[in-house]
Amino acid sequence: NAGVTQTPKFQVLKTGQSMTLQCAQDMNHEYMSWYRQDPGMGLRLIHYSVGAGITDQGEVPNGYNVSRSTTEDFPLRLLSAAPSQTSVYFCASSYQGGIEQYFGPGTRLTVT
Amino acid sequence: SQKIEQNSEALNIQEGKTATLTCNYTNYSPAYLQWYRQDPGRGPVFLLLIRENEKEKRKERLKVTFDTTLKQSLFHITASQPADSATYLCALDMPPRADRGSTLGRLYFGRGTQLTVWP
Numbered sequence: 001n002a003g004v005t006q007t008p009k010f011q012v013l014k015t016g017q018s019m020t021l022q023c024a025q026d027m028n029h030e031y032m033s034w035y036r037q038d039p040g041m042g043l044r045l046i047h048y049s050v051g052a053g054i055t056d057q058g059e060v061p062n063g064y065n066v067s068r069s070t071t072e073d074f075p076l077r078l079l080s081a082a083p084s085q086t087s088v089y090f091c092a093s094s095y096q097g098g099i100e101q102y103f104g105p106g107t108r109l110t111v112t
Numbered sequence: 113s114q115k116i117e118q119n120s121e122a123l124n125i126q127e128g129k130t131a132t133l134t135c136n137y138t139n140y141s142p143a144y145l146q147w148y149r150q151d152p153g154r155g156p157v158f159l160l161l162i163r164e165n166e167k168e169k170r171k172e173r174l175k176v177t178f179d180t181t182l183k184q185s186l187f188h189i190t191a192s193q194p195a196d197s198a199t200y201l202c203a204l205d206m207p208p209r210a211d212r213g214s215t216l217g218r219l220y221f222g223r224g225t226q227l228t229v230w231p
Contacts (some may be wrong), residue, residue, distance in 0.1 A: 004155075019200075020167075028173075031132070031217045033218070033219075039225060041145075041223065042116075042201070042220075042221040042222055042223040042224060043156070043201070043203075044221070045218055045219065045220075048217070048218055050217075058218060059220075083211070090155050094157075094217055096217065097205075097217025097218075098144060098205065098217055099161065099216070099217075100142065100146065100158035100161055101158065101219065102158070102210035103148075103154050103155030103156045103157070104155055105154060106153075106154070106155050
């Protein structure tokens with residue numbers, strides 16, 4: 001199993017540009033989440049999904065959209081990038097809620 | 113709002129000693145608490161989960177305790193080794209949403225404690 005994969009590893013955007021961060025898992029997990037990690041802030045939940053077709057907001061959803069058309073994929077869309085979205089983004093999955101989450105390697109995003 | 117504090121940003125100990133990391137939380141009683149390890153440039157890796165009705169959990173050289181009265185979890189690494197050097201994150205489940213009725217696996221994370229074990 002590849003586990004949780006994320007692409008790209010690094011990305012630089014200009015303010016106002018849009019892009020999609022990709023996340024895929026091959027473990028048949030129902031639960032998938034997106035977090036951002038900033039220095040001194042810890043990981044914060046952006047959006048999550050409890051299965052295909054079902055998504056919901058986390059702590060910091062503004063400026064991001066998600067969809068879940070398949071069990072395997074959970075892309076995160078930045079609609080109009082802002083410097084405040086400079087961060088490291090992690091995707092995670094778990095078989096169900098309340099148990100351990102498996103994290104991807106992260107995407108380091110810089111918005112200038 | 114929910115607040116999680118990990119005792120310090122950095123902890124330095126000598127090889128062979130026991131490392132003890134602290135996670136305190138306020139304003140909520142989580143159903144479970146998890147500990148993760150994160151190495152530089154990598155995603156967090158799950159270590160242990162302890163539920164509210166459990167006092168202690170062990171896995172090899174790792175031990176976690178959960179005191180719901182004190183609202184505190186302690187994470188111990190016995191016989192520490194330089195390879196244990198990493199950042200350790202505490203996470204607990206978010207309060208249920210009023211319109212959802214369950215936590216659905218959403219986690220709050222602490223800022224982490226960077227552990228350095230020197231030979």
